[in-house]
Amino acid sequence: MLDIIQAAEALSGSIATIAMTFSIGLTVGLTGAIAPGPTLLATVNSSLKDGWLAGPKVAAGHALIEIVIFLLIVKGLAVTMQQYSRSIALMGGLALIAFGILTMRNPYFWIWWLSIGSVLIVSGLEAGLIVAAIFMIGHWSADFGWYLLVSSSLERGRGLLSPENYRRILGLCGIFLILFGIYYLGSGIGVVG
Numbered sequence: 001m002l003d004i005i006q007a008a009e010a011l012s013g014s015i016a017t018i019a020m021t022f023s024i025g026l027t028v029g030l031t032g033a034i035a036p037g038p039t040l041l042a043t044v045n046s047s048l049k050d051g052w053l054a055g056p057k058v059a060a061g062h063a064l065i066e067i068v069i070f071l072l073i074v075k076g077l078a079v080t081m082q083q084y085s086r087s088i089a090l091m092g093g094l095a096l097i098a099f100g101i102l103t104m105r106n107p108y109f110w111i112w113w114l115s116i117g118s119v120l121i122v123s124g125l126e127a128g129l130i131v132a133a134i135f136m137i138g139h140w141s142a143d144f145g146w147y148l149l150v151s152s153s154l155e156r157g158r159g160l161l162s163p164e165n166y167r168r169i170l171g172l173c174g175i176f177l178i179l180f181g182i183y184y185l186g187s188g189i190g191v192v193g
Contacts, residue, residue, distance in 0.1 A: 017127060017131060018130075018131065018134050021124060021127075021131050021134045021135050021138065022134050022135070022137065022138040022141075023138065024120075024135065024138065024180075025120075025134065025135035025136060025137065025138025025139040025141075025142075026138035026139070026141050026142050027138075027142070027173075027176055027180075028116075028120065028138075028139060028142075028177070028180070029138060029139030029140065029141065029142030029143055030142035030145075030146060030173060031099070031100075031173035031174070031176060031177050032112060032139075032142075032143075033142050033143045033145075033146035033147065034146055034166070034169060034170055034173060035106065035170065035173075036106050037106055039058060039059075039062050039143075039147070040147075040150065042058050043055050043058045043059075043147045043150050043151055044150065044154060046058055046151070047150065047151035047154040047155060048154060050151075051151065051155040052148065052151045052152040052155045053151070054147075054151045055144075055146075055147035055148040055149070055150055055151030055152065056144055056147065056148055056151075058147050058151075059140070059143040059144040059147045059148070060144075062143055063140045063143065063144075066113075066136070066139070066140070067136075069113050069117070070121060070132075070133075070136055073117075073118050073121045073122065074121065074125065074129065074132065085122075085126070086188055087188075088119050088122060088188075089119070089123075089184055089185070089187050089188025090185060090188040091115070091119065092115070092116050092119030092120070092123075092181075092184050092188070093181045093182065093183075093184035093185030093186075093187075093188055094181065094185065095115035095116040095119070095181070096116050096177050096178070096180050096181025096184055097177070097178050097181035097182065097185075098181075099112060099115075099116060099177050099181075100173075100174045100175065100176070100177030100178035100179075100180075100181060101174065101178065119184075120135060121135065121136075
């Protein structure tokens with residue numbers, strides 16, 4: 001009976017970890033997806049001629065590039081980076097705060113992946129490959145959802161989001177990144193468990 005209880009507790013903890021990891025991946029992914037940049041521009045341009053399917057197509061192409069980046073991190077960088085997890089947490093926290101501030105502008109895809117993206121994947125790998133993959137699934141869910149919304153909005157000929165609401169959402173994403181960066185900094189110096 002004790003084994004069943006322990007197994008149930010372990011499963012419950014795993015489900016909570018998976019749900020939290022997916023939520024973080026989704027939210028962090030959304031902060032990048034809605035920011036003005038080349039992927040959003042490609043979605044807008046493609047949507048004007050191809051309609052609502054352009055959003056998922058652009059997101060799929062974007063995800064293919066990120067799969068390669070994810071695999072590179074998992075195969076090579078993760079081993080090296082795990083040796084320096086405290087320093088990585090500090091750098092990752094600072095990068096999150098910086099990207100939170102820059103979200104109001106135009107963050108750069110490669111800089112994001114070379115800094116905080118790889119840090120988040122390595123953090124997920126500490127809990128296992130499946131957790132890191134779930135982070136990416138959350139991240140891609142944000143990409144697909146946002147770009148589908150953008151392309152559907154353009155196809156309908158009217159904006160589902162006003163410029164004011166777009167700026168509000170972008171501001172909330174920036175605040176989220178800053179708060180998550182502060183949390184990450186705290187975990188790097190041992191303040192947060």
